[in-house]
Structures are given as structure tokens and as C-alpha cells.
Amino acid sequence: MQSLGLDVGGANTKAVLLKDGEMQKHWLKYLPLWKDKKALDYFLNVLAKSARPNVVGATLTGELCDVFSSRREGVVEIVEAVCNAFGDEICLFMSLDGTLLTRDQSLTSLQKLAAANWVASTLVVGKKYPNCLFIDVGSTTTDIIPVRRGKPVSIGHTDLQRLRTSELVYMGVLRTPLPCICSEVSLSKEKIGVAAENFAIAADIYRVLGMIKERDYTCETPDGGEKNRKGCMQRIARIFCSDVEEIGEEQILEAAKIFHDEQTNHVAGALKKVMRLHKLPRSTKIVMAGLGRRILAEKAARAAGFNETIDLAAIYGEEAALMTPAFSAGLLATGAFEHGCRD
Amino acid sequence: MQSLGLDVGGANTKAVLLKDGEMQKHWLKYLPLWKDKKALDYFLNVLAKSARPNVVGATLTGELCDVFSSRREGVVEIVEAVCNAFGDEICLFMSLDGTLLTRDQSLTSLQKLAAANWVASTLVVGKKYPNCLFIDVGSTTTDIIPVRRGKPVSIGHTDLQRLRTSELVYMGVLRTPLPCICSEVSLSKEKIGVAAENFAIAADIYRVLGMIKERDYTCETPDGGEKNRKGCMQRIARIFCSDVEEIGEEQILEAAKIFHDEQTNHVAGALKKVMRLHKLPRSTKIVMAGLGRRILAEKAARAAGFNETIDLAAIYGEEAALMTPAFSAGLLATGAFEHGCRD
Numbered sequence: 001m002q003s004l005g006l007d008v009g010g011a012n013t014k015a016v017l018l019k020d021g022e023m024q025k026h027w028l029k030y031l032p033l034w035k036d037k038k039a040l041d042y043f044l045n046v047l048a049k050s051a052r053p054n055v056v057g058a059t060l061t062g063e064l065c066d067v068f069s070s071r072r073e074g075v076v077e078i079v080e081a082v083c084n085a086f087g088d089e090i091c092l093f094m095s096l097d098g099t100l101l102t103r104d105q106s107l108t109s110l111q112k113l114a115a116a117n118w119v120a121s122t123l124v125v126g127k128k129y130p131n132c133l134f135i136d137v138g139s140t141t142t143d144i145i146p147v148r149r150g151k152p153v154s155i156g157h158t159d160l161q162r163l164r165t166s167e168l169v170y171m172g173v174l175r176t177p178l179p180c181i182c183s184e185v186s187l188s189k190e191k192i193g194v195a196a197e198n199f200a201i202a203a204d205i206y207r208v209l210g211m212i213k214e215r216d217y218t219c220e221t222p223d224g225g226e227k228n229r230k231g232c233m234q235r236i237a238r239i240f241c242s243d244v245e246e247i248g249e250e251q252i253l254e255a256a257k258i259f260h261d262e263q264t265n266h267v268a269g270a271l272k273k274v275m276r277l278h279k280l281p282r283s284t285k286i287v288m289a290g291l292g293r294r295i296l297a298e299k300a301a302r303a304a305g306f307n308e309t310i311d312l313a314a315i316y317g318e319e320a321a322l323m324t325p326a327f328s329a330g331l332l333a334t335g336a337f338e339h340g341c342r343d
Numbered sequence: 344m345q346s347l348g349l350d351v352g353g354a355n356t357k358a359v360l361l362k363d364g365e366m367q368k369h370w371l372k373y374l375p376l377w378k379d380k381k382a383l384d385y386f387l388n389v390l391a392k393s394a395r396p397n398v399v400g401a402t403l404t405g406e407l408c409d410v411f412s413s414r415r416e417g418v419v420e421i422v423e424a425v426c427n428a429f430g431d432e433i434c435l436f437m438s439l440d441g442t443l444l445t446r447d448q449s450l451t452s453l454q455k456l457a458a459a460n461w462v463a464s465t466l467v468v469g470k471k472y473p474n475c476l477f478i479d480v481g482s483t484t485t486d487i488i489p490v491r492r493g494k495p496v497s498i499g500h501t502d503l504q505r506l507r508t509s510e511l512v513y514m515g516v517l518r519t520p521l522p523c524i525c526s527e528v529s530l531s532k533e534k535i536g537v538a539a540e541n542f543a544i545a546a547d548i549y550r551v552l553g554m555i556k557e558r559d560y561t562c563e564t565p566d567g568g569e570k571n572r573k574g575c576m577q578r579i580a581r582i583f584c585s586d587v588e589e590i591g592e593e594q595i596l597e598a599a600k601i602f603h604d605e606q607t608n609h610v611a612g613a614l615k616k617v618m619r620l621h622k623l624p625r626s627t628k629i630v631m632a633g634l635g636r637r638i639l640a641e642k643a644a645r646a647a648g649f650n651e652t653i654d655l656a657a658i659y660g661e662e663a664a665l666m667t668p669a670f671s672a673g674l675l676a677t678g679a680f681e682h683g684c685r686d
Contacts, residue, residue: 034566066542066566069577070586115584140540159584163536170538170584171526180522180539183514183609193506193613195513196523197483198541199409223377223409234412241458241502241513243413266526270536 004053004086005330006044007117007323008078010034010065011140011175011219013043014326016319017051021334023327025051026319030218033065037077044085056086057333059094059117059325061141064159075110079103092333094120096157100332115159117325118143118168119152124328125287126150128315132285133274135301136324137267137292139174139203139219143167144270146278147287155277165277166270171263173212173292174203175219178239178259181266185258187251192240198222200235202263205256207232211295260295267300275304282306289324347396347429348673350460350666351421353377353408354483354518354562356386357669359662360394364677366670368394369662373561376408380420387428399429400676402437402460402668404484407502418453422446435676437463439500443675458502460668461486461511462495467671468630469493471658475628476617478644479667480610480635482517482546482562486510487613489621490630498620508620509613514606516555516635517546518562521582521602524609528601530594535583541565543578545606548599550575554638603639610643618647625649632667 002024005016015027027047031039040062063074083091083103092100095112098119106113118136122145125134130150136143144167145152156162163170171181177198184193201222206212208229217227223238225231230244236252237243244252274280282305288297289312301309313321320327345367348359358370370390374382383405406417426434426446435443438455441462449456461479465488468477473493479486487510488495499505506513514524520541527536544565549555551572560570566581568574573587579595580586587595617623625648631640632655644652656664663670 064581064584066568066578066581069568070588158589160535160589163538163583164533166536168536168584170536170540176539177520177523177541180520180526183523190507192503193509193511193513195506196519197513198520225409225412235409238407238409240506241407241511245413246501246503 001334002051002053003055003057003330003334004047004051005326005328005333006056006058006082007326007329008040008058008060008062008082009140010062013040013062014323015047015051016323016326016330017053018327018330018334021331023317023320026323026326028218028323030220033062034067037067040078041081041085044081048085053086054090055333056082056091057094057100057120057329057331058082058091059120059329060113061115061117063114071114072110075113076107079106079113094329094332098123098151111158118145118154120328120332121145121289121324122147122152123150124324124331125312126152129285129287129310132287132310133271133280133306134287134289135271135293135297137288137290137297138172139291140170140172140176142169142171142267142270142290142292142297144169144274146274146280153278166273169267169270171266172202173206173263173296174201174217176202176263177222178202178205178236181259182262185255187254195239195241197239199238200232202259203227204232204235205259206295208236208253208256209260212291216291263296264299264303267296268303271300271304271306283308285310287312289321291322293321344677345394345396346398346400346673346677347390347394348669348671348676349399349401349425350669350672351383351401351403351405351425352483353405356383356405357666358390358394359666359669359673360396361670361673361677364674366660366663369666369669371561371666373563375563376405377410380410383421384424384428387424391428396429397433398676399425399434400437400443400463400672400674401425401434402463402672403456404458404460406457414457415453418456419450422449422456437672437675441466441494454501461488461497463671463675464488464632464667465490465495466493467667467674468655469495472628472630472653475630475653476614476623476649477630477632478614478636478640480631480633480640481515482634483513483515483519485512485514485610485613485633485635485640487512487617489617489623496621509616512610512613514609515545516549516639517544517560519545519606520565521545521548521579524602525605528598530597538582538584540582542581543575545602546570547575547578548602549638551579551596551599552603555634559634606639607642607646610639611646614643614647614649626651628653630655632664634665636664
């Protein structure tokens with residue numbers, strides 16, 4: 001019994017192949033839909049041939065991508081792409097109410113499918129930790145979802161509602177442009193404005209701070225340049241309309257630390273808001289996933305006053321922690337299949 | 344005596360043809376250097392053939408563009424592009440100390456050439472208003488330059504220094520991504536996070552607020568979509584991970600107003616900082632240029648406590664106010680030529 005979990009995002013598509021619930025293989029593919037929607041079809045077809053799954057569990061967020069004029073249109077296109085590659089009969093799609101839907105069910109309840117990746121993750125996390133606060137800090141966004149009796153109990157359901165409750169923070173550790181983190185920083189105790197351009201991103205600060213490796217920098221660089229220390233330094237200098245020669249490495253490092261602190265404060269603020277809305281005690285277990293779990297989630301959880309953090313990698317392994325929605329969708333699809341929802 | 348003023352920016356190149364100091368023609372060309380550097384060569388060559396100037400005065404900011412690995416490299420490439428199109432012997436480049444340099448002089452003092460567009464503008468503004476505070480709110484950036492005895496007396500000279508003093512605010516009324524203006528807004532009295540993506544820009548808010556016309560939206564839309572009200576609404580909805588259908592037009596307008604207010608506060612804050620640094624009295628005349636002079640500069644000046652604002656369009660005409668650095672470089676080049684700095 002082979003199941004494939006898919007997480008189709010706007011920038012990255014992740015796939016996980018499970019055999020009897022154990023991870024066999026995984027793929028993390030940078031597939032920016034706004035540049036080339038056909039690349040997704042191609043990737044899914046290659047995957048269908050090489051992985052040969054018995055069942056596919058998919059979750060999507062790519063419909064928000066601005067190549068689609070509405071999220072409905074995006075959902076339809078992605079559902080069709082997945083079904084065309086693997087065949088209607090084996091594809092299941094994660095819905096916001098926690099059930100897996102067939103192609104036909106999906107196309108009649110499009111709104112339920114939009115951005116349901118966090119539902120898949122929390123249902124799986126909830127099996128091990130029925131009462132916890134799940135936080136997944138990815139390349140682009142951060143999900144903060146309270147889990148009770150094994151189920152997600154977030155107040156918001158759609159992205160819009162979740163942005164209001166801070167259960168979704170649209171900020172991550174790779175793709176976030178630095179001027180979206182803060183518009184000015186204090187360098188050598190003096191405030192300085194930041195260029196409102198996509199000159200440098202969060203990945204650049206975490207690289208120069210030594211918190212991520214070059215292979216973790218899975219998105220493109222804003223300038224098409226190198227992902228090494230020098231390239232990242234150049235990009236950070238550019239947000240001050242400068243270059244490394246003029247501003248100097250010391251001030252670049254100082255700036256990187258400030259952006260990191262600001263991101264931590266931002267996520268800690270969101271955690272506090274969720275804590276307040278759900279009346280969570282400080283003793284609530286924080287279960288952390290995503291590339292930013294150690295570098296951002298952990299610090300933010302401490303700053304928000306939580307005492308206990310659990311790394312999802314310790315339970316399901318590093319790769320499952322890095323692509324929890326895909327892993328979870330695959331795992332849930334196996335269960336749905338085995339429990340005879342399809343025959 | 345025909346002189347051509349050029350302002351080569353990273354996103355837009357502006358050109359103004361003057362005859363005996365009077366504007367004859369003007370060009371505003373969206374030429375994003377990060378996409379295609381050759382398009383600049385092509386445009387300059389077409390211009391050389393159609394305008395046939397006796398002298399060219401150029402000012403540059405495009406060197407900051409991230410296709411260039413350093414600003415020095417950018418300055419060299421742009422200087423060469425201008426000289427190749429018009430011929431070395433008639434080209435003059437604006438330097439940070441207010442003099443016009445030949446090609447050879449330019450290439451030996453590259454740092455003096457970077458981002459000197461505001462110097463050209465203030466020298467011309469200073470002829471009419473020898474003591475004033477000049478503010479030019481463009482598509483991408485805002486310059487705030489005190490002028491005394493007809494000369495710019497800014498404390499900062501390079502962009503980096505000017506970001507520190509707030510004499511440069513890297514924010515404008517068209518190209519600025521909305522999450523760079525603020526990372527959360529209060530909609531219906533409830534705080535909501537903004538997606539840290541280039542889904543919508545300042546031009547979108549000023550369009551839906553009716554403050555700019557479609558023809559003023561001279562840059563690309565982030566999604567390649569329409570510049571009409573509907574397209575702008577869609578993009579603003581997208582920064583809340585939503586669409587017009589879900590969030591509704593009323594909340595989009597509310598959000599647009601908040602972004603406008605935030606930009607106003609930001610520029611007003613910068614004006615106050617410049618006011619403090621230069622000990623400027625409230626009676627200082629504010630001379631305003633750029634597309635944002637009426638919609639942003641004027642409000643910000645009032646908010647900062649200044650009483651008298653002067654629209655540069657009233658003196659030199661609408662087009663000169665919209666492309667003051669190019670107009671000014673052309674005018675100064677005429678003067679330099681007539682005063683025999685070249686023969």
C-alpha cells in the first residue's frame with residue numbers, strides 16, 4: 001500500500017511517498033506557479049510515473065497565487081492538474097472540515113479546499129498530542145493552530161479569518177522580503193530606513209547568521225545571485241541602497257540580527273494573541289514543525305511565555321517535520337483508503 | 344540650442360528635450376533594468392536619432408538595480424550606454440557636489456555619480472526658491488532636501504547616508520509593495536495581518552481612492568492584470584489572502600485609506616526628522632514635485648507642521664514637476680554648455 005502526500009503551494013510543491021505509513025521518499029520542488037503553471041503538470045506526471053501510488057492525498061494553498069484571478073479558479077486548476085496526473089479514482093483532497101474529498105466532491109465545494117494544509121497537519125499531530133498548540137514555520141507563512149482532543153479548533157477557517165486571529169501569519173524564514181519585516185532598523189544606535197523593494201529576503205539573514213545551510217535556501221535569490229555568504233551580504237547591503245564595501249560586514253550582521261529579532265517578536269505577538277483568544281495556559285505543549293521551528297518558533301514560544309516545546313522531527317523524522325502538510329495528507333489518505341471510503 | 348535631460352532610474356527612464364531652456368518634448372519610459380538592460384540602449388539610440396540634442400545632461404539612480412553586482416559597475420554601464428548613444432563629446436553627468444562631469448571625469452569619480460538626481464533638482468528649484476525644503480515624491484522613492492542660498496544642504500550625500508537622515512525615504516506612490524507600508528491594518532476595528540508578498544502596490548490604493556488616473560499607473564501591475572478599479576481591488580483583496588467576493592469592496596476601500604494614512608505618517612515623520620536635523624522653522628517654504636506631490640507630500644507637510652506649500656508645476660509646468668531630475672539635468676546642461684565648460 002503506497003500513498004502519496006501532496007502539498008501544492010504557490011512557490012513550492014512538496015510530495016511524500018509513504019509505504020504502510022512509513023516515509024519512503026520525498027520531493028521538495030520549487031515550482032512558482034506565477035511563472036509557469038505547466039511546470040506543475042509536468043512535475044505531477046513525472047511523479048505519477050516514478051512513485052506509482054495506490055492513493056494520493058493532496059492539500060493546496062497555491063490557489064492564492066496571483067496567476068489565478070480568483071481562488072475558486074485556482075482550486076479548480078490545481079484539482080484538475082492532480083487528477084489528470086494520477087487519475088480521478090485515487091485522488092483525495094483535504095477539506096477545511098477535516099474530511100478527504102473526491103474530485104467530484106471537491107469541485108462542488110471549492111471553498112472548503114482553499115488553504116486546508118494546516119488541517120491535514122493538525123489531524124496527524126493530534127494523534128500524538130491530542131491537546132497542544134501546533135506551530136509550523138515554513139518558507140513563506142506560519143500556521144499557529146490550537147489542537148484539542150486531537151482536532152484543530154482554530155477560530156478562523158479561511159485564510160482571511162485566520163489572518164484576523166493571527167492563526168495565520170504571512171511571514172516565513174525564506175521568502176519574506178526584509179522590508180515587509182520592518183521598514184526601519186537601528187544600526188549603530190541610529191535609525192535607518194529600509195528600501196521598500198524585494199532586494200533581500202529572510203533566507204539571506206538566516207544564511208549570514210549561520211542558522212540555515214545553503215541547501216535549505218530552497219527558493220530563488222531575489223537578484224538571481226549566489227546563495228553563499230557573499231551573495232547574501234550583497235543583498236542585505238542593497239536594502240540600505242548600499243554595497244558591502246560601503247556599509248561593511250559588521251553592520252550587515254547587526255541588521256540581520258535585528259530582522260531576526262523583529263520576526264521573533266512578530267511571531268511571539270501572534271502566539272500571544274492565539275493564547276488569549278483560546279485561553280491557553282502557559283503549560284500548553286508547543287509542537288513545532290517547518291524549517292523555522294528551531295530558528296524562529298522555539299524562540300517565539302519562549303518569548304510568548306510557553307515552557308514546553310516539542311520538535312515534530314523527534315517523532316516523525318526531519319523530513320516529515322519539513323513537509324508536514326504533505327506527509328500528513330499522505331498518511332490520512334492511507335487511512336481513508338484503508339477504512340474503505342473508496343473501493 | 345537643444346538640450347536633453349535624462350534621468351536613468353532602475354524602473355523608469357525619463358527624458359526631457361529643451362530648446363533654449365523651454366520644454367519641447369518629454370518621454371517617460373518604463374524600462375526595468377533588472378529585466379532587460381539592452382532595452383535601455385535601444386531607447387537611448389532611438390532618442391538620439393529623434394531628439395538630436397546639442398548637449399545631454401544625465402543623472403542616474405539605476406545603478407542600485409540588482410542586475411549590477413555593485414553600484415560602481417552600474418554607474419559604468421549606464422554612463423557607457425548614454426555616451427554610446429549620444430557621443431562622448433556632448434554628454435555631461437550630474438555629480439553629488441553639483442558639477443557636471445564629462446565621461447572621462449565620470450569614470451574616475453564613480454562614487455560621485457551614484458544617485459545624484461536630487462542634486463540636479465534642487466539646483467534648479469534653488470534658482471526660484473533659494474531657501475526652501477524640496478520634496479519630490481516619485482513612483483518609488485521620496486527625496487526631502489533642504490535648500491539654502493540656492494544650493495542643496497542635505498547632511499547625507501550617498502543614499503545610505505540619506506536613508507539615515509530621512510532625506511531619502513525609499514517609498515513612493517506607485518511601486519511600493521503594500522506590506523512594506525505596514526504589516527497589519529485595522530479593518531472594522533480589528534487588526535489583521537497583511538501577506539508579505541508583492542501582491543499589491545501603492546498604485547493600487549491610489550487608483551481605488553481615485554487619486555491617480557489609469558494613465559498615471561506607469562509601472563507594471565504585480566499580477567500582470569488590469570489597471571482599472573476592478574484589477575486594483577482584486578490585488579488589494581489578495582494581500583489579505585482573499586478576493587473581492589469574500590472581503591467586499593467596502594473593506595478594500597477602508598484598507599486603501601489606512602495604507603494612504605500610513606504612508607502620509609511615514610513621510611511626515613521623515614519631514615519632522617529633517618526639520619529637526621536642519622533646525623528648520625515651520626515657516627519654511629515646502630516646494631513639491633513628483634506624482635505624489637498633491638496626494639502625499641502636501642498632506643505630510645501639513646501633518647509635520649509646515650504652513651506653506653508650493654507646487655513646482657505652477658512654475659515650470661506639470662511635466663517638469665513630474666520629471667524634475669530629468670528636466671533639471673537638461674536645464675543645467677544647457678547652462679554648462681553656454682558658459683563654455685565645453686567647446
